[in-house]
Amino acid sequence: MTALTVVGGGIIGLSIAWRCVRRGLRVTVYDDGGDNGAWFAAAGMLAPAGETSFGQEALTGLLTESARRWPGFAAELGDDIGYDRSGALDVALTSDDLAEARRMWAYSERPEPLTASELREREPALSPRVRGGAFRPGDHQVDPRRTVAALRAALGDAVVAKRVSTIPDGPTVIAAGTGTAALTGLPVRPVKGLVLRLRGEPGLLRHVINGYVDGRHVYVVPRADGEVVVGATQEERADTTVAAGAVLELLRSATDLVPELAELELTETVVRHRPGTPDNAPLLGHWKDDVIVAAGHHRNGVLLAPVTADLIADLVRTGRPDPLLAAFTPGRFT
The missing domain is CATH 3.50.50.60 (FAD/NAD(P)-binding domain)
Known part of the structure; x- marks a missing residue:
């Protein structure tokens, strides 16, 4: 060739x-x-x-x-390139959310279950309302x-x-x-996704957070430089509109899990399209x-x-x- x-x-x-x-x-x-x-x-x-x-x-x-x-x-x-092996926490806000998380674990390699107090030992910034979750040491970013x-x-x-x-x-x-x-x-079709970027002091969070919040899913990904990425929306749409309601829902879910996120600067809202089959x-x-x-x-x-x-x-x-x-x-x- x-x-x-x-x-x-x-x-x-x-x-x-x-x-x-x-x-x-x-x-x-x-x-x-x-x-x-x-x-x-x-x-x-x-x-x-x-x-x-x-x-x-x-x-x-x-x-x-x-x-x-x-x-x-x-x-x-x-x-x-920001490769980080700190692992991820699955965090459930309510008893129903914890039951949903456990159903999801049945389809995957079983993570290490953690009580609410054990979660907060690993991540002191988590809300005292969280009910439980798990640790995934093999999940990196x-x-x-x-x-x-x-x-x-x-x-x-x-x-x-x-x-x-x-x-x-x-x-x-x-x-x-x-x-x-x-x-x-x-x-190959476009699948719309919205992601938010926040900015604060480094060290607020140590792990990626996979959140189950009142029936919704949200992820919170901390970077070493103080950036925090929040996302998880998925729509079968091709437009690029940043909808206020979608931003509100992501922020509400993220701050329900980590209240201090409400004090961070919102630096970016971005929509892109995943290529689905x-x-x-x-x-x-x-x-x-x-x-x-x-x-x-x-x-x-x-x-x-x-x-x-x-x-x-x-x-x-x-x-x-x-x-x-x-x-x-x-x-x-x-």
């Missing part, structure tokens, strides 16, 4: 391109250079057990394998914005600011997120001719970046698909 074109410069496209370059291939990444990808809003939670449900065994396996590869991926990238910046820096001139409306000639990987549908006709699992592998697709990662683009990059880079280089790709072929919906 003389050269490879990657269409899409989000965390998936850049990770694939980086892995291909490290395998000795010449790569050009076409991307508009903006921040309109799902990665820009992503909180960066690396939580394989919390992102699937019954009947998604293949996806669970892929998520788990990618989480296993994240430490090496982060170390090889070399920059400060990374800063997607720093990761994308590091990948762009590593690739340098290989990333070209160009919007692509048709598939280029020659060997190509389509990793265009929600734009994949327009290029290929494959069933009919089964909310990614499209990975040969599509037609010499075109490979790596898209439709839905909520899991950041978590799945290392394994996607490795599997697709190996497929580009050898032409032989790894068995891990079998359940995610792009043609499975036709």
Whole structure:
């Protein structure tokens, strides 16, 4: 192979391109250079057990394998990308919320149960109203914005600011997120998500918080520099409106769990669209001719970046698909 074109410069496209370059291939990444990808809003939670449900065994396996590869991926990238292994806490506000959390645990690797007082020992900023929860030591986090910046820096001139409306000639990987549908006709839809960013002094929280609050789900992700990311909305919509009610609901849920968040500065509200598929699992592998697709990662683009990059880079280089790709072929919906 003389050269490879990657269409899409989000965390998936850049990770694939980086892995291909490290395998000795010449790569050009076409991307508009903006921040309109799902990665820009992503909180960066690396939580394989919390992102699937019954009947998604293949996806669970892929998520788990990618989480296993994240430490090496982060170390090889070399920059400060905010990779943190402090773990996560599941926190339930009411008895009903705790029952719901326990139902969710039945579909995943069972975390370490904690009483309300044990939770507050780990996180003194939690509300005294919380009823219980669990600790997930294997759930880590990374800063997607720093990761994308590091990948762009590593690739340098290989990333070209160009919007692509048709598939280029020659060997190509389509990793265009929600734009994949327009290029290929494959069933990738936009799923709207709203994320808030707050700013305070470092040290308010030590762990990622997965909150169950009066029947709602919210995540609170603290960064080492004092930023706190709050999110979890999901709507089958393509608009980019930041609705006041959605902001209010996220803030109410987050401050119910961590009252001190109400004192932090609200620095950003951002809407982006996750690329979803009919089964909310990614499209990975040969599509037609010499075109490979790596898209439709839905909520899991950041978590799945290392394994996607490795599997697709190996497929580009050898032409032989790894068995891990079998359940995610792009043609499975036709």
